[in-house]
Amino acid sequence: MEPHRAMLRLHCYRMLGSSHDSDDMVQETFVRAFRAQETLDDPARARAWLHRIATNVCLDELAKRPRRARGPELGPPHDPSAPPAPPTHEAEWLEPAPTVWLEEASSHGGCPSAQYTMKESVALAFVAALQILTPAQRAVLLLRDVVGLSAAETAEALSCSLASANSTLHRARVALEERVGPRADWSPEAGPVDRELLERYVRAWEKGDLDAIIALLHDDVTLSMPPSPTWIAGRDAVAHFYALRVTDAVRHHRFRSVLVEANGQVASGFYHLRDGAFVFFALQVLEAKDGRIRFIDHFMTPNSHAPFFARGLPRTFATTTPR
CATH class of the missing domain: 1.20.140.160 (PhyR, sigma-like (SL) domain)
Known part of the structure; x- marks a missing residue:
């Protein structure tokens, strides 16, 4: 068996x-x-x-x-x-x-x-x-x-x-x-994974460049964030949502990310700065279309993270950890 x-x-x-x-x-x-x-x-x-x-x-x-x-x-x-x-x-x-x-x-x-x-x-x-x-x-x-x-x-x-x-x-x-x-x-x-695009996206988060993040989104992008039923449709709406919810954290470089693979796609483990260390809080599975990010599934449910931790995704890393 x-x-x-x-x-x-x-x-x-x-x-x-x-x-x-x-x-x-x-x-x-x-x-x-x-x-x-x-x-x-x-x-x-x-x-x-x-x-x-x-x-x-x-x-x-x-x-x-x-x-x-x-x-x-x-x-x-x-x-x-x-x-x-x-x-x-x-x-x-x-x-x-x-x-x-x-x-x-x-x-x-x-x-x-x-x-x-x-x-x-x-x-x-x-x-x-x-x-x-x-x-x-x-x-x-x-x-x-x-x-x-x-x-x-x-x-x-x-x-x-x-x-x-x-x-x-x-x-x-x-x-x-x-x-x-x-x-x-x-x-x-249907086509090769645009890894360079997705790398630019996650690095823009780390650099605190919200304008660069928005510029990489497809006009018809959708953002979901389970376990919240909230989802946002369209680049302008996502830009508005980010401006209200994450501007301060982005500008103060409170996010880090690690590229991983999920469902045959590129994904990113997102970490938030807490008490001097970056602590894992979400997994984003990203899909691209026409050279832009088309789907962002921002998984915050703890159960959905467990298989990735079992495969070596770190739960935390220090601010001095080489990237």
Whole structure:
């Protein structure tokens, strides 16, 4: 079972939209697999067998909780003049995942079907759109188009007829395309990551240059900040929000950042100066379009940070630490 852990973790992440729950789901998958090991009649089918168990573990979990959301899915954009709304307990939040999870899955021979590349299958837009699907649609689409199981294997995994599995897959594909739009608009494979742009963005924060930060934003930029339901739409609105909320901290150089990789994209760990040290407080996953920053997902939920700390992202560093 162990060689399949990395791929199963990604599968559970896609199903749940939660990186910090994924390892627990894999562990429960292994417990159930151990108890049911006599049902694996052919070791060559272990991959499909384990994905069937993992899918049902996740479906059981999904029955207990609301779907995970991204800020713009909860309502209209907020007034940038108003303070951010307090954290909401009415929704669970989509979480980012370390890009290194893809590398670990690939190193063990895991490979999604040709329908989606490995990188596309964990793109934040893709994972967010999956959460809009019904659990059954999500499961069928992932098993067929990402894991690469056959129609018969998928029907067996979900204890449904072949016709039902195929019909659910069709509805899921249509709903997903309606949700995320043309693949070229969201796929990380559509073009090279503009790392130089993203480096300029995070360095502008460190230099305290708010004008430079705003200049790097797309006209249609959106800024979300879970666990607050507040999200801001448009460069002018984001500029106004920043001017009211972060001008003083930026000008006094109270921010530092570390570039990391999340969901196949460039991300930044943000630190705030407190008591003589920079303390981690948020992870920004950044997406660019047309040479500007188009999406800023500013994750402040502690659970969403844990997988990155486990991969070596520092929680604090001293003001004298070389950058």
